[in-house]
Amino acid sequence: MTKFNKTLLAAAVALASTQTFAAGFQLNSQSATGLGRAMAGDAIIADNASVLARNPAAMALFDEKALSIGATYADVNVEVTDAQFLGQDLGSIDNAAEGKFIPNAYYINPVNEQFAFGFAAFSNFGTGADLTPLTEVEGTISPVDLLGNTEVATINLNASMSYRINDALSLGLGIDLIQGSGKLSRGSLVEVEADGWAVGGIVGLAYEINENHRLGLSYRISPEMQASGDIMYLGTEFEDINIPLADIAQLAGYHQLTEKFAIHYTAQWSQWSSFDSITLENPSSPEQILKDYHWKDSWFLSLGATYDINDRWTVRAGIASDKGVVDEQSSLSIPDSDRIWYSAGFSYNFSEKSSIDFGYTLVVGEKVHVEEKNAILLPIDAYTESGANYFSIQYNYTF
Template sequence: MHRKEFVAAGAAVLGAALLPSAALASGYALKEQSVSGQGTSFAGISAGGNGDASSMFFNPATMGLVKGNQFVQTFTGIMPYSKLESASARRAAYAGGTTITGRTDVGDGAQDAVLPAGYFVYTVNDDLKLGISGNGPWGLVTDYSYDWVGRYHGVRSDLRTYNFGPSMSYQVNPVLTVGFGIQVQYMKAELSQVNDFGLRLGRPGSLDLTSDIVGDDIGYGFTAGVLYQPLPTTRVGLGFRSAVTHELEGDITISNRPASLAGVLPNSSTATAKTTTPEVVSLGAYHELSERLAIMGEVQWTNWSRFRELRVAFGSPALGTSSTEEEWKDSWFFALGATYKATDRLVLRTGIGYDQSPISDAYRTPRIPDADRTWLSVGAGYKVTDAIQLDVAYTHIFVQDSTLELTDTSPTGVNAGRGSLNAKYENHVDLVGIQARISF
C-alpha cells in the first residue's frame, strides 16, 4: 500500500470521529466502540473475539490478528431513556424551609445520539502492524427545562470527547503479541443551571439567574495491551487505557440579571475546571469449541474513584467557586457471549453483561441519574464478498430505577442554596449498530 493511501485512510478514520457523539452511559463512559463487539455485549473484545480491527480500542495488541490491511467504520444509535417519575424540593431551614416550586413533568431528560468510530490497520509485515482510530470514548447529554423543580442542581449537562489514537502491535513470538498506542483527546463541556440569587437578597425564590458554562481542552494519554494465544483456538487478552487529564478553560454567561446588579455581578466571566477521565483495564478470553461455535468472556475495571467532586472556579470574585460532591466508586463490568458460524458467510452473535454504576444513592445528581444495568445483545455479520463484511447489532440495557436524595443543610455546604431534592427515575437504553469492514 502506498504512503498516500495510508494517509487517506487515516484521514477517513479521523473525519468519521468528528461527528457529534454524546449520550447517557454507565457513569459517562461510552462502550459502544464496536458493533461486532456489541453483538456479544463486548464479551471477549479485548481478546479479539469480534474478529476485526475495532477491538484495538480495548486492546491494541489485537491488531496482530488482522490479516493484510483493514478499514472498519461503525455507527451506533444510542437511545437512552431516563424519565423523571416524581420529584420534590425544599429550601433548607436556614433559607426559610419553603417548598421549591417547579415542573415535574419534564419527561425524558436523556438525549439520543449517533456515535461513530473508525479504525484502520496497515500490515508492515507479519509481525508489525500500524493502526489509527477515531472515537468518542466519553460523553453524555441530559437536558431539563429551566423551570423544573430541580433547576438549582442542574439543567443541561453536555460532555463530548473526540479521541484520536495512533497505535502499533508487534508479535514477539508465535504465542505473544504486544501493543501500544497514544491518545490525543479533545474534550468540550457545557453545564447550565439556575441560581437562587434571591437568597442573597433575603427573599428566597424572588430572583432566579441562569448560568451557562462552556469550556474545552486537549489532553494526552496512552493505551497498551498483550495478547496470549497458547492454542490456535484459544486467546487471552489484557488491555489498558490510561487516564487523561483535562484543564478545561472557558466562560460563564449569566442571564436574567437585572440592571441594578450590574456593578456587583458580572454578566460574563472566565471559568476553569480540572477533570480526569478514569483508567480502564480489560481482560478478555476467547475459545473455539468447534469450527463453528466459540464462547468468550470479559471483565473490565474502571477507576471512577478519581471523580470526587465537580469544581468550577470563576475569574470573578463575586462568583467564587462552585462545587458538587460526586464521590464515585470504582466499577466493574462482566460479560459472557457466543458466536455461531451458521454458514461460511454468516456469523451470529449473542451476549449478556452486567454493568455496575459508580454512583451511590447519596451522591447521585440529576446530571447523571445512573444506576446498575444489565445488557442483552444479539448481532450478526455477513460477508458480502471476500473483502467486505457488514455487521449489525441490537442491545437492550435494563437499568435499575434510580433515586436522588440530595440535601441542603448548611449555608457553607456543597449544596448550599440549591435546596434539598428528592426524585425518582425510570431508566433503560436501546442500542442499534451497523458496521462495515473492508479488508485488502
Template sequence: MRRTRALRNLRLACAGAAGAVILLTSSALMSEAQAGAFGLRDQSAYGEGLAFAGMAAGGSLSSMFWNPATLSAVMGFQTETSATFVAPRASIDVLSPFTSNEGDVVANAALVSGYDAYRINDRVVLGLAITEPFGMRSKYDFGSELRNQGIAGTSSITTFNINPMLSVDLTDWLSVGAGFQAQYLDIRYTGVGASLGQLSVPGVPLPLSLGANASLDGDSWAYGYNVGVLLKPREGTEIGIGYRSGLKYSIDSKLTGSVTGSLLGQSLLTVPLDLDATAKLETPAKLSVGVRQAITDRWRVMGGVEWDQWSRFKQVSVQAKDKVAVSGVGEITVPEQDIVFGYDDGWFFSGGTEYDVSPKWTLRAGVAYELSPVGNSARQFRLPDVDRVSGSAGFTYKACERCLIDASYAYVAGVGDDHVQSSSGAVRGEVNADAHIVSLGFRYRFGGTPTGSHAN
C-alpha cells in the same frame, strides 16, 4: 507494481480514517450512549452483538479500542467503521418537596467510530482508532420545576479521541501493543450555581453565591497512552488484557451568569458575571480482560470483565481568572469552587457466543451486567445513572471476498436502587431508565488472505 498497489491501499486506508473523522465530527454533539456515568462503550457494531464480551481478546479490528495487542490478527490493510444509534429514556418522578414528573431528560443519539490498520512486516502492525470514549447530554426544559429551582439544567460533555498504536508479535503465542491518545473534550454545564453553593469570599460580609443562571463552558486537549497483551496458550484460545490511561484536563473556560448576595433570605444585589476560568477534571482509566474460546470450528464463546477508575472523577474544580466588581465592596476574587460528583469505580461483566451458520453468515448474542460508578449518595438529577443489565444479538454477513457487514441490536435496562437527589439532598425522586441500541458496521480487507465471516 507491488509499490503501486501498496500506495493505492495506503490511500484507501487514509481515506477510511478521514471518513471516520468527518463522521465523528458530525455526530459529536449528539453522543449520549452511556456505559456507566458518561463513559461510552458502544465503539463497535461487532462487539455490540456480543454485549462486548471478550473484546480485549480480539474478534474484529475494533478490538484495538480495548487492547492494542489484538492488532496482531491483521493481515495487509484493514479498515472498519461502526455507526450506532441510541434511543435512551430517563424519566424522573420527583417525590419531595414538590411532586412532578420529568419526561425524558436525554435525547436520541448517534455515535460513530473508525479503525484502520496495516501490517508492515511479519511481526509489526500499525493501527489508528478514532473514537468518542466519553459523552453525555442531559437537558431539562425551561418549564421544568427542577430547572426553575436551579437544581438541574443542561449538562453536556463531548470527546474526540485520536489513538495511533502498534502491536508486535514477540512469539507465535504472545503479542504486545501500545498506543498514544490525544483526546479533545468540550464541557457545558448550565445552572452551575446550585452545584457550587455559597462563595466564601474573604473580606466580604455578605453571603455570595452564583445565580441559578450561571454556566460553565470550555474545551481542551489531554494526552495519555494505552497498552495491552494478547496470549494464545493453545489452539482456539485467546486471552487479552488491555489498559487505557486516565487523562487530566485543565480546561480554558467561560463562567457566565451572575453573582447574587442575600441576607436573611432577602436579595440585596445581583452582579453580572462573565469571567475567564480554568476547570480541572480527570477522566477514568480502563482495564479490560477478555477471553475467546473456540468450542468447534464454527462455535466460539467469549467472556469479559472491565474496570473503570471513576473514583478519579471526584469533582470538577473551577477557578476564575478575573475579578468581579461588586458595588460598595470593590473588586473581589471568586475563590476556587468544586462541583462535587464523588463517583466510585465501575465494573462491567459480559458473556457472549457466536456461531458460523454458513461461510457467509455468523450469528452472535451476549448478556452483560454493569455496576454503575454513580452510587446512591452521588446520584443527582443531572446524571441519574443506575446499575444496568443488557442483552444483545447480531450477525455478520460476508458480502464479498474481502468485505463484512455487521449489524446488532441491544436492550439496556436500569436495575437496583433508583433514588435520585439534588446536591443539597433537599429534593428527592426516582428514575426510570432504559435504552434501545442499533449498530451497523462495515469491515474491509485490502490485502492478506480473506477467511470466514468471523475473521478480523
C-alpha cells in the same frame, strides 16, 4: 492550558442533572460487532479492525490490512418521576434525553510478521439531558442550580502500534488525542460553552494459548485534566477547571470450542473512585471546590457467544452486567444505577474480503430514588430510571 471536552463532560455531570446510561459517563458502543455480543471479548477476538478501540496488541493477529467503518444510534430513554422540592410537586419528565449518532472508523496495517500499526476514530464518552421542564411548573419554586440542559460529545483519535514478541505474546501501545465540545446552562447561575483537545494513552497485550484460545489485557490511562474555556459560575468567570478521570482496565478471553461455535467474555474495571472533586481556578484566587463526589470503582462484566451458520452468515449474542458508580452519596446530578445489557447481532460476508455487521443492545436500568441538596442545603428528591436501545451497523474490508 490544555482544553479537553472529557473535562467539560465531567463539569457537566458535576453541575447538572445529567443522566447517562452506562457506569459513570462511559460509552461502550465502539462497534456493531461488539454491540451484538455485549462487548464480550472485544479486546482479543480481532474479527475486524474495531478491536483497535480496546487493545492495540491485538493488531498482531492480523496478516492483512483491515478497515472498519460504522455508526451507532443511541436511543436513550431517561425518565424522572415524582420530583419534590419544599413540599411542591415539580412533575415528571417522560424522556429527558435525545438520541445520538456515534460514528467510528478503524484501520490496521501489518508491516511484517512482528510489527503493525493502526489508526482509529471513535467515542469513549458522551451524555446529554434536559431537565428544565421541572423548573417550569406554574406556581412552584425549583432549585434552578440543579436543573437545566447539558450537551456533551467527544471524539477519540487514536494512533497505535503492536509488536509480536513470539508465537504466543504480543504487546501494543497507543496515544489518544481527544476532541470534545459541549454546552451547559443553569438559568443565570451557570453558563459553559467550550471545546478543546487533550492527550491520553493505552497499553495492551495479547496472549495466544493456541490457535483456538487467546486472552487480551489492556489499560487505558486517563490523567487529571485541566481545561480552559468560557466558564461562569455564580456570577464569577473562571479560567480553568480540574477534573480527575477514571483509568480503565479490561481482561478479555476468546475460546473457539468447535469449528462453528465460540464463547467470549470481558471484565472491565473503571477507577471511578479517583473522581473525588471538581475544582475551579483563577490565577489571582485560590482553588475552589465546585463539588465533592464519593464515587466507587465499577465493573462491567459480559459474556457472549458466536456461531457461524455457514460461509455467509454469522450470528452472535451476549449479556452484560454494568455496575453503577454512585456510592453512599446519591445525587440527582448523577442518577446512576446498575444496568443489564441484552445484545444480539449478525454478520453477512459478501466475499472473503468484505462483510457487514449489525448489532443491537437493550440497556435496562434500575429505578432509583435520588435526593440531593441545592446550594442552600434544601433537598430535592425524585425517582429516576434510564436505559437505551443501541442500533449499530458496520462495514469491514480486508486488503
